[in-house]
Amino acid sequence: MKQLSAIIILLTVISAASYGKDRAHITYGVEWGYIAFIQHGTHYNFYSPEGYRVDINNNRIKYRSNAEISFHTGYNFNTRWNLSIYIGYMGISDLHHAIPISIRATRSFCENRYGDKWFAFADLGSGFSITSRPQEILCCKLGAGYRISLSTKLKLDLKADARILYTHPELSYYNEPIPWDNVNRNNAYLSALSIGIGITF
Amino acid sequence: MISSSTCISKILLAAASAVLICHTVAGQGKAVGSIWSYKGISMTYSQTAHEDSFYELALSADMMDLLNGNSRYPGVAARFAWNIILKDSGSAGGGCFKAYVGPGAIMGWTTDKDCSYGILTGISTVAGLEYISSRKIAISVSVSPILGCHTVIRKDMIQMKLYRNGLIGSLIPEACIKYYF
Numbered sequence: 001m002k003q004l005s006a007i008i009i010l011l012t013v014i015s016a017a018s019y020g021k022d023r024a025h026i027t028y029g030v031e032w033g034y035i036a037f038i039q040h041g042t043h044y045n046f047y048s049p050e051g052y053r054v055d056i057n058n059n060r061i062k063y064r065s066n067a068e069i070s071f072h073t074g075y076n077f078n079t080r081w082n083l084s085i086y087i088g089y090m091g092i093s094d095l096h097h098a099i100p101i102s103i104r105a106t107r108s109f110c111e112n113r114y115g116d117k118w119f120a121f122a123d124l125g126s127g128f129s130i131t132s133r134p135q136e137i138l139c140c141k142l143g144a145g146y147r148i149s150l151s152t153k154l155k156l157d158l159k160a161d162a163r164i165l166y167t168h169p170e171l172s173y174y175n176e177p178i179p180w181d182n183v184n185r186n187n188a189y190l191s192a193l194s195i196g197i198g199i200t201f
Numbered sequence: 202m203i204s205s206s207t208c209i210s211k212i213l214l215a216a217a218s219a220v221l222i223c224h225t226v227a228g229q230g231k232a233v234g235s236i237w238s239y240k241g242i243s244m245t246y247s248q249t250a251h252e253d254s255f256y257e258l259a260l261s262a263d264m265m266d267l268l269n270g271n272s273r274y275p276g277v278a279a280r281f282a283w284n285i286i287l288k289d290s291g292s293a294g295g296g297c298f299k300a301y302v303g304p305g306a307i308m309g310w311t312t313d314k315d316c317s318y319g320i321l322t323g324i325s326t327v328a329g330l331e332y333i334s335s336r337k338i339a340i341s342v343s344v345s346p347i348l349g350c351h352t353v354i355r356k357d358m359i360q361m362k363l364y365r366n367g368l369i370g371s372l373i374p375e376a377c378i379k380y381y382f
Contacts (some may be wrong), residue, residue, distance in 0.1 A: 032237055032376070065275060067239075067268055091268055150334035151296060156378065197237065197378055199340065 027082060028073040031157070033196020037064040037093040041189035047182040048173050066091035068194070072104070079113050082106040086123065092137070093190055095169040100127035100139050114152050120144040123161070133180050135168040147200075157198035165190045230255075232339065234379030240265045240370045241275060245377065250283070254303070257282045257327070263311040265366050276318060278309025282327045282345075296335060302328040305345070313351040314365045323349015323364055329377075337381040346371030 041059040048054050068091070074084025086102045102125020110117035123141035128134040143161025150156055168186045171178040230249035235242065236259060243261035250256050263276035282305030289299050305325040312318050329343025347367030353360045 034242055064273070065264065065267060067242075067264065091270075094270065094273060096270075148336065148338060150336055150338055150340075154334070156338060156340070197235075197376075 025076040026073070027076060027084065027200055028071075029155075029198055029200035030069070030071050031086075031088075031159075031196055031198035032069040033067065033159070033194045035066045035068060035090065035163075035192050035194045037062070037066065037190050037192040039191035040064075040093065043185055043187045044171055045183075045185040046171055046173070046178045047184075048178070049176050053184075054173060062093075064093040066093060068100075068196075070100070074104070074106075076113075079111050080108050082108070086125070092129070092165060092167055092169075092188075093192075095167065095188060097130040098127055098137050098167065099130065100137065101125050102127070102139060102141075104141075108147070114149050116149055117147050118144065119147055119157075121159075121161075123163075129167055129169070131168075131170045133170075137168075138166040140164050141194075143194075145198075153201055155200040157200060158196075159198065160193070160195045163192050163194060165192070232379040232381045234339070234377055236261070236375050236377045238370075238375035239268060239373050240366075240375070241278075243280070245379065247284075247379065253286045253289075255284055255286070255301075257284060257305075261309070263309065265370055266312040266314070271315075272312045272318075276309060276311030276321075278307055278311055278321060280307040280325065280345075281305055282325065284327060284329075297333050299331040299333065300329070301331065302326070307347055307349060311351070311366075313362070314369065316351060316362070317353055319351050319353035319360075321349055321351055321364055323347045323367060325349075325367070329375075331377075331379075333381070339377075339379040339381065341377040341379070343375050343377065344372055345375060 038061060040062045044056040046054055068088055070086045070088030072084045072086040074082050076082045084104050086104055088100050090100055091097050102123050104121050104123040106119050106121040108117045108119045121143055125139050127137045129137055141161045141163040143159055145157050145159030148156045167188050169188050171183055171186050232247045234245050236245055241261045241264040243259040245257055245259040247255050247257040259280045261278045263278050266272040267275050282303050284301040284303035287300045287302060305327055307323050307325050309321045310318060311321045325345050325347040327343055327345045329341050331339050331341035333339040347364060349364040349367050351362050351364040
């Protein structure tokens, strides 16, 4: 019993001593941005209200605006690499809103932790659409930006990225909504460019 | 005794530096930046008018109905505000905070809730809190309710209504990033 107590006390002291050190590597913040959707690829297959099957396969350049906001928390493995989890709220073109959840790996191009630096990132994730029947979405981003250190704890990120998304929108045919049970396929592939600002602590 | 007086002098020096930063940065008077909000994205220019006030001009892309899925394209609006600095304080971290409030006016070509594009005219109030860093970059959060009219010109009539988006979006926060030069 005495040995167990000693081990517990020792582990507690070690974790408390390392707590301050680990906190310096933990990052968190908020990011928001404007998204310009430029390419829409869709494949819809469904039964119309009249009963016949409709197959629409389309790929076109179409410009639509939307926006997103994300909250993130992560860990700095060293002065160059950071891995973070992002949870946000975004609009996907003129289709629907979604909640993306993704993992982002960021590489900084400066050894100085507190200096201004360029960075690049790759982001891959899933999420779900906000529709009457939520379905999974997939999102992949590649981007870069510039980080300005406003203080030792506060950083301002200016970033831009290119992204591709895959989602399942709700369908309508001549303004009549198609019930989910009549939908065989409702895939949409979108490409977009985004610019944004982030605040990181 | 020596260590406490040294500590006090360091604190006073940091506070004086922070206040000096605030006045130096704000006293330079001019700033450009961008405002981001669920209501839209704006480019902004501000300039010090007097010691305790500054005016702000913003050109906005009104995106509230676009983000709601009710319109395909953003509207445009121009906003002018005369802001009075309520409190200007320093901090030991090297930056300073500024609280401000002021009246303004807005005019534009926007949509409204359940309404097509029309002419927007109105008055607004801006209330915000700004943090100015030692790098001359400021981050602010503000709200700006709008009381205005939305006029839609149709073929056979002119329809003027209360601008409902201005009241619906009155408490939607706006985040602004500005650079003082």
